[in-house]
Amino acid sequence: MVEEALTAERILEAAEEVLRRFGPAKATVVDVARALGVSHGSVYRHFPSKTALRDAVAERWLTRVSKPLAEVAAEKGPAPERLRRWLGLLFELKRKKARDEPELFATYTNLVADARDVVRVHVETLAMQVARILTDGVEQGEFTLDDPVTSAWAVFHATARFHNPIHASEWSDPGIDAAFEGVWSLLRGGLGAREAPAKVRTKPSKK
Template sequence: MNLNKIPLDKEIILNTTEEVIRRFGPDKANITDVAKSLKVSHAAIYRYFNGKTALWNAVTERWLTKMNAALEDILKEDNPADIKLFHLLDEFAESKRRSAIHDPEMFANYMKLAHSSVEVIKKSIEEGINRIEKIIVQGISEGIFFTESPHQAARSVYLSTGVFINPNSFEDPNRKQNIRSVINLLIRGLKNPN
């Protein structure tokens, strides 16, 4: 038995794939690089993932889950819905910007998948809308927000703030002020009973 051999599982493959993407970038990284790093054959990786697309999707989904962990924490805050929604939307915009700065290769991988409308991205968008909807429902029960369709309002709020996860907005010197202005406008709109 070779004691130096690392047992292979999904988590090890995902960790190695992230390393490979960070080393070579999402455009140049491939499954061969992952297999070489793990000192295994392609076939060993295919036992866990059905090709590069499935592997890259799994890596992106895991990365999004880690990045969105702070958003889940905000849902648990003991705050009124308007404050909670402000925190959630502000963190949503800033987490993408931080990841683009501190983890540019993984952010580029995310953007690459976003342009091809992969299911992982669609799932992430729906999760974002659902987080907002939970807060809107809380706000309705608190008598703070007024809307007949919390889900549609959540979708509109998500779409209104989506511009701030676009890399083109990251260098805008007025970015933070713009984010807060849009969030405050959206919250005022939700508070309006008419």
């Protein structure tokens, strides 16, 4: 085995693997240390408690959702189309995880539910991404609304069925995509964008 410096990143990778094997109830810091071939003291030098490690693992998992979404939020172009794509990507990222690795998804959902501060920051990050798109839309004359932050939260809450993991069992319903389109159409209208933008792009022209 090649000796590697024990970084926070390596610990988090090992912790994910341990979680995958044992589940959040049974996984311990000792298991993580053992997987790395180090003492648990070495792990504690990076993460001072099991809670700190759990929160870091939860954050890493959630960042895999928030980071690609941040790219969409930061793009230029028509805001209604970007918001539609942002909401669709959020749904797709969550649904893909739930469908492809249902046990791991359930494991992380439980883990994340306990990391309340991490979740709060994550959800606020997402809402602020929406607010950014809405602000652009107002400036570009595409949305009509008073307060982008209030409207962003409303968009986020109104689409809970399509991103909150407690709805995961509904994500394979045959009517779920039509339901998403119905809600989106209603929201687009509610944001004052009653007409479809002149140039609808279903995919970004380059990535």
